[in-house]
Amino acid sequence: MRPGRLGELLGIELPIIQGPFGGGLSSVELAVAVSEGGGLGSYGAHILLPEEIGDLVARLKTGTDRPFAVNLWVPLDGESELQPSDMDLAPHVARLRPYYEELGVPAPTAADVAAWPDFDAQVDALLAAAPPVISLVMGLPPRRLVEEARRLGIALIGTATTVDEAIALEISGVDAIVASGNDAGGHRGAFLRPVRESLVGTFSLVPQVVDAVAVPVVAAGGIADGRGVSAALALGADAVQIGTGFLACQESGASAVHKETLGTPGARTTVLTRLFSGRTARGIPNRFVRDMAAHEDHVPPYPVQNALMQPIRWAAGAQGRSEYVNLWAGQTAALAQGSPTAGSYLADLVNEADRLLKS
Numbered sequence: 001m002r003p004g005r006l007g008e009l010l011g012i013e014l015p016i017i018q019g020p021f022g023g024g025l026s027s028v029e030l031a032v033a034v035s036e037g038g039g040l041g042s043y044g045a046h047i048l049l050p051e052e053i054g055d056l057v058a059r060l061k062t063g064t065d066r067p068f069a070v071n072l073w074v075p076l077d078g079e080s081e082l083q084p085s086d087m088d089l090a091p092h093v094a095r096l097r098p099y100y101e102e103l104g105v106p107a108p109t110a111a112d113v114a115a116w117p118d119f120d121a122q123v124d125a126l127l128a129a130a131p132p133v134i135s136l137v138m139g140l141p142p143r144r145l146v147e148e149a150r151r152l153g154i155a156l157i158g159t160a161t162t163v164d165e166a167i168a169l170e171i172s173g174v175d176a177i178v179a180s181g182n183d184a185g186g187h188r189g190a191f192l193r194p195v196r197e198s199l200v201g202t203f204s205l206v207p208q209v210v211d212a213v214a215v216p217v218v219a220a221g222g223i224a225d226g227r228g229v230s231a232a233l234a235l236g237a238d239a240v241q242i243g244t245g246f247l248a249c250q251e252s253g254a255s256a257v258h259k260e261t262l263g264t265p266g267a268r269t270t271v272l273t274r275l276f277s278g279r280t281a282r283g284i285p286n287r288f289v290r291d292m293a294a295h296e297d298h299v300p301p302y303p304v305q306n307a308l309m310q311p312i313r314w315a316a317g318a319q320g321r322s323e324y325v326n327l328w329a330g331q332t333a334a335l336a337q338g339s340p341t342a343g344s345y346l347a348d349l350v351n352e353a354d355r356l357l358k359s
Contacts, residue, residue, distance in 0.1 A: 001354050006176055006216040006239040010133060010155055011067050013038035014350060016229070017178075017218060018342075019243030020044035020071035020135060021186065021253065023277075023306075023313075025328070028056070030251035032063035033342035042135065046073035049117050050125035057129035067132040069157065074139030075119050076191065089113065092300050092308055099288070099324060103315040113307040130154060135178070137189040146173040157218070161190045161198045166209040166217075168192065176216040178241050179209040183222030185244045185270070185330035187281040195272075195280040203235060210236035224332040226352020233357065242349070244329050248336040249345055255317030261327050263336035270333065276313065276326040278305030284333065287323035288312075 004015045018034040020026060020042035031041030043060065045053055053070070060068050093107050100107045120142075126134060127148050134149060135157040141149075149156045150173075158169035159178040166177050180189055181202025190198035202221035210217050219232035220241035232240045247254050248262045261267060261284055271285045275292050279302040283289075299305045309326075316324035340348075 001350050001357070004216075004238045006218065009175060009216060010040060012040050014346070015233070015239035016040070016346065016349060017069070017239060017241040018042050018246045019184075019186075019220065019241050020069065020137075021243065021247060021328075022046050022071075022073070023326070025247060025253045027251055027253040028059050028063055030246060030249060030253070030342055031060060031068050033249075033251050034246065034346060035064045035066040035068045037343050037346040038066075039346055040067055040069055040133065042069040042071055044071045045122070045126070046071065047117065048122070050121040053122060053125040054129045057126070057131050060131065067155075069133035069135045070126060070129075070131045071135045071137065072119070072122055072126065074136055074141070074191070076138060087300060087304060089300075089304070089308070092305070095292075095295060096308060096312065099312050103312060103319065103321070103324065105311040105315045108308055108311060113304055127152065127154075133157060135159070136174075137180075137187070139191040140168060140172045141174060143173075159189045159220075160209060161188060161205070162192065162200055163205070163208045163212050165190070165192050165198075166213050170213040170215055174215065176218060176238075177209065177213060178218040178220050179205045179237070180241075181205045181219075181221030182282075183331040184220055185247075185282050185333065186328040187277070187279050188272070203231070206232060206235045206237050222330050222332045224330070224335040226349050226354075226356060228332070229349055229353040230356040233353070244333050245336060245345060245349075246342060247328070248339055249342045250339050251342050255320075255325060257317065257320045257322040258325055258327055259339050261322055262329060262333050263338065265334065267329055267333035267336070270329055270331055274299055274305070276306070276309050278302035281326070281328060282330065284327040284329050286325070286327060 016039040022044035026043045031043045034041035133155045137159040157176045158174040160166035182199040183202045188195045206219045216238040218239045219237035224245045
């Protein structure tokens with residue numbers, strides 16, 4: 001498999017990017033393993049404080065001398081100004097109190113509910129740490145990020161869920177674009193129109209984005225094996241980004257119960273929900289999703305709901321309670337095969353894709 005245009009841009013051997021996971025699902029070990037295997041390892045840093053970002057990049061640089069990416073979320077309109085003190089948290093805490101009690105964790109107070117880390121400060125810290133690649137979701141890069149990344153020789157990747165978003169990203173100055181279809185697991189990255197109006201499937205989105213922009217295009221969403229890789233490349237993508245498949249790997253930060261759920265018959269069904277974070281994300285439905293379905297439209301926005309749910313998610317993962325874990329997964333999650341090492345999974349992807357591309 002040839003590195004293609006993206007490989008030439010980023011200095012990687014394989015046209016495969018490991019999707020960046022937030023909320024503790026990323027790990028330095030996974031990102032390093034993928035980069036060492038010839039792909040582009042990624043780490044989702046959107047929940048990190050600015051002072052934590054420099055340490056993260058240093059650990060990644062210690063682990064590998066090959067390219068890797070660090071990912072941030074661009075705050076949506078109003079999110080960066082949202083403060084818990086502006087809201088009445090009592091009804092939201094009361095709604096979740098039975099879960100706090102069942103899991104034996106204290107209910108958060110207003111003081112415990114942290115606001116979104118300052119995005120501008122995160123950008124400053126990331127530029128100072130100078131990772132080889134910076135990737136973004138949820139919006140357009142600030143002008144100063146584009147200019148400084150170019151000056152420092154840092155490649156910049158944006159994420160689009162529609163053709164219009166891809167065009168806007170190219171105009172903004174990114175070096176490559178991830179075309180993320182509705183099939184993808186985890187949080188949706190729509191930013192020009194509401195999520196529900198931006199649900200384009202991967203194999204509908206990719207060829208349209210390829211035709212609309214000149215920069216390299218990375219296909220993402222529902223790609224789990226060599227068949228998906230070869231199909232995406234046949235549609236004109238320069239590379240693929242895979243999330244759920246790498247989430248199942250031994251090195252990922254996902255809980256054991258999360259990994260065990262991937263690849264099961266139950267993983268054949270995924271839903272979009274705001275219940276775990278306040279932002280729309282795709283995952284495998286469980287008891288919590290079903291019990292709270294009636295409250296879907298009433299949960300507070302990100303990052304408040306995310307903070308209220310954090311004790312529940314972490315306690316459930318530690319206790320092996322899959323019914324309360326945010327089981328993020330794409331629509332091909334059932335294709336996951338056990339819990340391989342990242343290196344063996346990467347090799348399987350390459351071998352199968354090469355065979356299909358040559359046939």
